[in-house]
Amino acid sequence: MADTTQDVKKLAVVGAGQMGAGIAQVAAQSGLEVVLIDVSRDFVDKGLAGIRAQLDKAVAKGKLKAQDAEGTVKRLRGGAYDDARDAQFAVEAVTENETVKKKVFADLAKAMPPGAILATNTSSIPITRIAASVERPERVIGMHFMNPVPVMQLIEIIRGAQTSDETYATTRGLAEKLGKTTVLSKDMPGFIVNRILIPMLNEACFALQEGLATAEDIDTAMKLGTNVPMGPLTLADFIGLDTCLYIADVLHKGLGEDKYRPAPLLRQYVDAGWLGRKSKRGFYRY
Numbered sequence: 001m002a003d004t005t006q007d008v009k010k011l012a013v014v015g016a017g018q019m020g021a022g023i024a025q026v027a028a029q030s031g032l033e034v035v036l037i038d039v040s041r042d043f044v045d046k047g048l049a050g051i052r053a054q055l056d057k058a059v060a061k062g063k064l065k066a067q068d069a070e071g072t073v074k075r076l077r078g079g080a081y082d083d084a085r086d087a088q089f090a091v092e093a094v095t096e097n098e099t100v101k102k103k104v105f106a107d108l109a110k111a112m113p114p115g116a117i118l119a120t121n122t123s124s125i126p127i128t129r130i131a132a133s134v135e136r137p138e139r140v141i142g143m144h145f146m147n148p149v150p151v152m153q154l155i156e157i158i159r160g161a162q163t164s165d166e167t168y169a170t171t172r173g174l175a176e177k178l179g180k181t182t183v184l185s186k187d188m189p190g191f192i193v194n195r196i197l198i199p200m201l202n203e204a205c206f207a208l209q210e211g212l213a214t215a216e217d218i219d220t221a222m223k224l225g226t227n228v229p230m231g232p233l234t235l236a237d238f239i240g241l242d243t244c245l246y247i248a249d250v251l252h253k254g255l256g257e258d259k260y261r262p263a264p265l266l267r268q269y270v271d272a273g274w275l276g277r278k279s280k281r282g283f284y285r286y
Contacts (some may be wrong), residue, residue, distance in 0.1 A: 008174050012037060012084035012112070013091050014104050016047025019121055020093035022149025025051045028075040029068070029150075030178050035079045035087065044078035051076065054150065081111040088113070089174060091143055093121040096246060101125060102133040109134045117167050119143035123194055123243075124250040127160035127187045137162035141171050144191060145180075147239075155180045160187050189254030190247060198247045201239075204232035205263035208283070215283045233283040236266075237276030245270050 009032060013024045016038040024047070028034045038044045055072055058064035077083075084090060090112060092104045101120060108118055117139050120130055131140035142158030155175045159168055168184075175182045185191040190198060204218055213221070219231020236244050248262040269275075269282065276282030 008089045008170065008177070009033060010035070010087040011089050011091065011174075012087040012108070013093060014038070014108065015093035015095075015121075016043045016078075017093070019145060019147060019149060020091075021047040021050050022147070023091050023093055023121070023145055024076060025054060025072070026149055026178050026180075028072045032075065032177075034076050035083045036076065037079055037081060037084065041078065048076060048078055081107050084108065084111050085113070087116060089117045089119065089170070091119045091121055093145075096123065096125065096243065098125050098129070101130055105130060105134050105140070109136075115139070117141065117170055119171060121145055124190060124247045126189075127158050128162065131160040131162045138164040139167050141167050142185075142187070142191070143171055143175070144193070146193070153181050154193075155182050156185050156191050156193060157182050158185045158187055158191050190251050194247050195251065198244060198251060199260060201232045201236045201244055202248050202260075202263050202266065204236070205266040208233065209263055209265035237282035237284055237286075239276070240278055241266060241275045241282050242270050 011027045011032045011034050013020050013027070013034060014037045016036050020036065024034045024036045036044055036047055038047065052073060055064060055069040059066050059069050090108050092101060092108070094100055094104055101122065105118055114136065118134065119141050120127065121144055122142060123144055127140065127142040131137035134140060137160070140160055141163050142156070142160070144156035144158065146152035146154050157168065157171055157175065172182050183192060189195065207213065207218055208215055215233045219234050222228060222231045230238070245262055245266050248260065248266070252260040252262060273279060274281045277286050280286045
């Protein structure tokens with residue numbers, strides 16, 4: 001198999017939110033030219049300003065040299081789909097909505113060279129279904145980064161039914177160029193991390209709902225009893241309870257087993273608008 005990893009010199013990232021900006025930052029720090037794309041220039045500018053702030057903070061703490069930060073900023077620019085015409089690889093990191101993602105993929109496929117690889121950062125939508133919506137589905141792959149991207153070491157790579165060996169090899173090579181460790185998952189609901197993580201968080205919701213213990217005691221028990229950095233309810237608040245519920249529903253529907261049924265308490269909190277840190281209230285108040 002030919003090694004095509006050295007061909008990826010320019011990356012397009014669609015979605016300038018927390019995940020997209022994190023991916024763009026890590027790629028630019030790793031020496032790639034990066035174009036950051038979103039629906040409005042305001043979103044792009046906000047994403048670029050956030051990256052600059054992260055780099056400045058790293059310089060202030062002595063974790064990054066000032067010239068390296070400047071070099072990173074020079075390799076980053078905002079743009080539109082047309083600016084991705086000479087990129088060899090794109091990562092989509094927009095909202096977890098299949099219709100929106102398919103539209104992004106259609107726009108990328110039109111703008112980019114025929115051989116360019118299109119990766120999605122989805123945490124739950126089937127890669128095979130997204131791939132089926134574009135010509136040359138063999139160049140579509142899942143590249144699931146963990147949040148926050150600059151800190152977290154893992155990338156889950158997910159092959160759709162159509163994904164070619166060359167696409168996988170290039171994606172894995174790019175991930176390694178970004179300094180990440182990869183795992184390979186089949187295209188099944190939740191992939192690896194969320195298949196195991198979300199049922200655990202959901203079980204913590206059931207335990208709280210049944211009055212087994214307080215939220216604080218559930219989290220303390222899991223933190224100190226299993227040596228994880230944060231308890232399951234704190235982590236659910238950090239992820240967003242709406243996101244947890246969405247993935248739990250995907251697992252329940254996709255795998256068809258009652259053990260994946262979302263906890264009624266989780267659904268109630270989402271209905272109340274208590275989504276965790278982002279809404280200042282979830283299992284805890286912020």
